[in-house]
Amino acid sequence: MKLKDGIIITEAGGTFVAVASGDAGRVFNGMIKMNGTAAFIAENLKTETDETALVEALCGKYEVDAETARASVRNVVESFRQAGLLEEK
């Protein structure tokens, strides 16, 4: 799975936000607000990946156990899926 092309993730005023441009912007014209952890997961979702790889990346970046990391990854993936911004094979 990966995010559709055109997702911009940036920091603004102490929080992270994701907006959709181009074709992705026609599906989703809102904004997703995130903390730093979620933004890290979202950045890793920009290239083809899977849940296992994302959990590993998160555990490598932060001092967090696999269970907690998996819950965070699933949360973020679900948010983007509901916004129609996820490409899944």
Next chain:
Amino acid sequence: MSFIITAGAEEILNKEGRLISAVRGDSMLPMLDENKDTVSLVPVNRKLKKYDLPLYRRPDGKLVLHRIIKVRKKYYVTCGDNRTVSEKVPKEWVIAVSDGYYKDGKFIPADDGEYLKYVRKHCRGRWRRKVISTPDREFSEDEKHALAGLLRAAVTGRTDMLPDPDTVDMERVFRLSRMQMLSSALCPAATKLLTVEKYGSLRENWQKCADMALRRDILTDAETARVFAEFDRLGIKYILLKGAVLKKLWKTPGMREYSDVDVLIDRERSDDARHIMESLGYAMQGEGKVHDVYFMAPCFNFELHKQLFADESDFGGIFASEKIMERSTDAGDGTSRRIMNSADAYAFTVAHLYKHWSACGAGLRNYADLWLLKKQLIGEGVGENTLRETLKDAKLRTFEKEAFDVCEAVFGEKPEKLTAGQMGPILSGGVYGTKIRRIRTGVAKRGKVGYFMFRAFPPVSRISSSYPVLEKAPVLLPFCWIDRWINALLFKRARISGELNVIAHSGADSGADD
């Protein structure tokens, strides 16, 4: 009037062929009452005409349902039935049109005779409503001071002029902030002030505005980078202007709202720039001596300036684009981007503020820009004398002093309430003032007879965009006047009558003075 459904309206229309929805707001009263009426919408499959009711999506994502009062080649002019301020709506924004509405459970089609009678009568009364309701006093002094107090907190962090939400109508302050394009900037201060229990819905609306402004800012930055990458590739020199630059002076992204990306380009390369914009998917909305306008959905509006002011303006020579480019410096990042010289940047900001202030008025956002810009330049070591030299050349010193008096009153260490004379041109309307103010300023400058003659017998420069033949044959000017008079008598009688009313009742307002 905004829509209940925001995301997905287009999908519903495409799939179902019809959308029936409740509406939000009071701008289409008496036709649509948000508490009980619903509107039926269908996809657009014909040419829209005057009095049609289109649903359109603004660049900030908001869906709006307002009536067409004028049809132009590339855009419509719309206005809510319960509003007097009109809006230019590019045709690409429109996603549906109303084929009728439900009132008290009964469907009234858009071609119903009684409905059409109501529409014609209501639209013709618009200018009369505008004059009678004295819109430049629409907001109370307290509401204007409340806005200034919130902006002071937003720009300086000082909370000594915040309004008391129990004594000021904060819904109206929010409305004024939207007109002034300050709702995003004021959001943090406003939401801190307003309790969730009492003002939950208002806080939510305010935050939505701030979120939309931030989203738009992020998307516009990405799009600007895409355009500039092409300019760099072809070696077209450019200087970013106005809001797209000034926004960086404000505390956080999205705080400083702006609608267009203004860019000064090398005049000789404007054809190359046009090819680039069109290849990137932009449509040219207007071509002129001063700038060319390009638009791409959903919200990207670029104004590529060949010059900063019209030749006939007070500043055409001082701000000649060749001189500005010459005095600018390379951005130093390997691109074709250039950065305006500090003195020019400051003088241009003052001149641009003067241009709006002297025409229709200028909103408080412009004064905040001025304050922040001067603070930054002084902080960088640019001397006051340097800043004032270019102002002297442009004869703007007196105006700059008066403008800075306003800035000091709102943002300085010792706050002061703006006087009625200061507030009029700044807080009586939107960020670019009001039409009524434009008329009154014109009368103050030229006198009633002089202003009437100017409007009835405008020079070539004023109407050549509507009559391009005048560029080649200015001798045809009298015939164009006659055409305008016939058009006005046939189709704009109410508007002309309203304008004559304003001229007749205009007093000795002060215009610009330098």
